[in-house]
Amino acid sequence: MREALSQMEEGTRLEQLCNIEAMAQIAAALGHFRPEQVVAYAMADTRVTRTAITARGAAFRSGREWLNLAYECQLTPDRTTVRGFAFSVGAAIPE
Numbered sequence: 399m400r401e402a403l404s405q406m407e408e409g410t411r412l413e414q415l416c417n418i419e420a421m422a423q424i425a426a427a428l429g430h431f432r433p434e435q436v437v438a439y440a441m442a443d444t445r446v447t448r449t450a451i452t453a454r455g456a457a458f459r460s461g462r463e464w465l466n467l468a469y470e471c472q473l474t475p476d477r478t479t480v481r482g483f484a485f486s487v488g489a490a491i492p493e
Contacts, residue, residue, distance in 0.1 A: 415471075415473070415478075417436035417437075420433070420436045420467065420471075431460040434460065440456055441455030441456070443455070449472060450470065450471060450473060452470050453469050456468060456469060457491055465487055465488065466487070467485060467487055467488065468486050469483065
């Protein structure tokens with residue numbers, strides 16, 4: 399997935415870069431989750447600045463369950479690498 403980022407439009411690339419980081423961070427910090435997909439704008443629009451993406455209404459799928467997620471993704475000045483990341487996982491999203 400990371401290899402495909404270079405071929406994406408910039409806004410999509412930045413969001414996907416942060417979503418990949420979200421999956422890695424969740425899996426590392428909360429081993430009982432196995433994130434398969436993140437949608438940054440699932441419940442609310444994202445906020446994008448030059449070097450950050452804030453996704454307060456994100457969601458991720460782990461197994462057959464979708465869960466609420468909020469994250470703040472800090473990017474390097476050249477916008478190619480995540481330099482800081484914070485997240486919180488919320489409740490499961492009902493079907």
